Amino acid sequence: MKFRTLAAGLGISALSATALLVVPGSSATASQQQAAAVQTGPNRIAKRYLDQKPAWRVCGDPELKTSCAKITVPRDWSDQARHVDIQLAISKAGGPAKGRASRVVFGNPGGPGGAGLGMAPYLASQKALSKDHLAIGFDPRGTGDSANVTCQGAPGFTMDARDRDPWNLDLIAEASELTLPYCDGQSRGLLPFVNTVQTVQDMDLIRQVLGYDKIDYVGYSAGTWLGAYYQTYYPAHVGRFVLDSNTDFTGPWLNTFIAQPQAFERRFREDFAPWAAKYDAQLKLGASPRLVIRTYERLRAALKKEPAVEEFLDGSVKISYDQNTLDNIVTGDLYTKVDFHSLAIDLAFLRGLSEAQSKSGARAAQRKVDELPLARQQELVQRATRRTVGITPLGRPFADDAENATFTAVTCNDTEWPQGREYGEALSARLGPRYPLLGWSMSENPCAFWDRPNLELPIPTGEGLPTTLMVQSVHDPATNFSLAAAAHSRYAGSRLVTITGEGDHGIYGGVNKCADKIVNTFLTTGKAPAKDTTCAGEGIPAPSSGGMDPNDDDAVNARAPLARIAGFTKAVSGYLR
Secondary structure (H helix, E strand, O other), X not given: OOOOEHHHHHOOOOOOHHHHHOOOOOXXXXXXXXXXXXXXXXXXXXXXXXXXXXXXXXXXOHHHOEEEEEEEEEOOHHHHHHOOEEEEEEEEEEOOOOOOOOEEEEEEOOOOOOOXXXXXXXXXXXXXXXXXXXXXXXXXXXXXXXXXXXXXXXXXXXXXXXXXXXXXXXXXXXXXXXXXXXXXXXXXXXXXXXXXXXXXXXXXXXXXXXXOOOEEEEEEOHHHXXXXXXXXXXXXHEEEEEEEOOOOOOOOHHHHHHXXXXXXXXXXXXXXXXXXXXXXXXXXXXXXXXXXHHHHHHHHHHHHHOOEEEXXXXXXXXXXXXXXXXXXXXXXXXXXXXXXXXXXXXXXHHHHHHHHHHHHOHHHHHHHHHOOOHHHHHHHHHHHHOOOOOOOOOOOOEOOHHHHHHHHHHHHHHOOOOXXXXXXXXXXXXXXXXXXXXXXXXXXXXXXXXXXXXXXXXXXXXXXXXXXXXXXXXXXXXOOHHHHHXXXXXXXXXXXXXXXXXOOOOOOOOOOHHHHHHHHHHHHHOOOOOOOEEEEOOOOOOOOOXXXXXOOHHHHHHHOHHHHHHHHHHHHXXXXX
């Protein structure tokens, strides 16, 4: 989970110390305490919601052939009589040139809290789906162009999670505890209703308004959780469901996040470090995996001791590179192998920056920045302020406040977490030494101080459902392979497609030809593999023109589905406000 604010976490116009003392709202948990009663199934829908006719309008460039609209949903599905409503943004693309599409496919990019309008043009761009499927995207409640929640101004985690001094642990606990007052006090009563139970009912209203009896579905990352719960609540309306890069949706959110430190460490040590060492003549990070890791650790120590605070783009942007910034860059680039080259370049740049500052002072470091072409400076700024595509680790910053707040609300509202600081600190102490990249940050968790609504989710079992196709790479850093294996073993009728020799988070749509063929066959014909199957990974390209140029956006996006979805979402958002 990323709960650091962008400003505090990355040093982009830093927050003042007094921000820690100001808590908006007169009652931190008032709306949480007024939340709906325990609910384990969907509610009947009032006629006024079913009678809606979306006012579609073109969104984005005409060549995207995407239309967007807003629909009205109740803030609380269990209390429709109050007439307290919110609006959701939805998108559509694809289908036959004439007539009605025979099937509809919904998509969700994960998060939870990721804006999803771009799922419509993304799914419509898949040639296999273009003939018979109408593709639907939506921004889930809380985020994007839908009704927003916010945690604006929450202090976040600017401290070093590796520091075990009592005063530092106190700061981490205080920052975790302060998150709820900021989120709840500013979200106008919506916060407790940003959860999976409400969102699956939003999805089914979209289905009914569109006039389809069943939906097909492609969900990535935390979208696998959402998909499994839609199946659980609406089994009669389930078509062909693909769950890609899986959470353990058969257990609490806790299971998914405590599995991340091991997975990120494995991706860093077993995939990135050997790759960088193989090309040491070009990358110069170390001739062995151990030396590459040593380069990172030495750089981290140097940036903690003396952060490099630099001005970019003629002084219009200031970035503070400290140990947290470095960790965010590293973890953010492990989601897809096409970012490995960018990570290697940035590690070398930051090492040079730190060395210049150590030897000759801050002005020498600034001169190294000033010597960069403006295009490279712009790239560094973009990378420092980008959002992660896919489910995010504990303690990492968000580039978008609504996504941050929605992520926090869903993960904290849905299922129980151990309350208080003790569990997180013990977990951090246990995982940190073994998996230092992320393990120490397990105590950076607002859910440990969250006042959950009176909410109980049923456990998804898969019983009575058609086949669910699950896709998973073995070295996925964000959703550990063990999660997919556990969920698959407990989810009746599921088939697992394992991508060996691969670690990308988000597979369908360009990462692996074998997996794409299986998924497309399933979505277009309903035919799933007779049993679990594997696809061999296609390897990590060399740091050259073979698809690894970090400045070649088209090449990167073609190989990274979640990045492509994010690009589509950016292109079609903002037209409904």
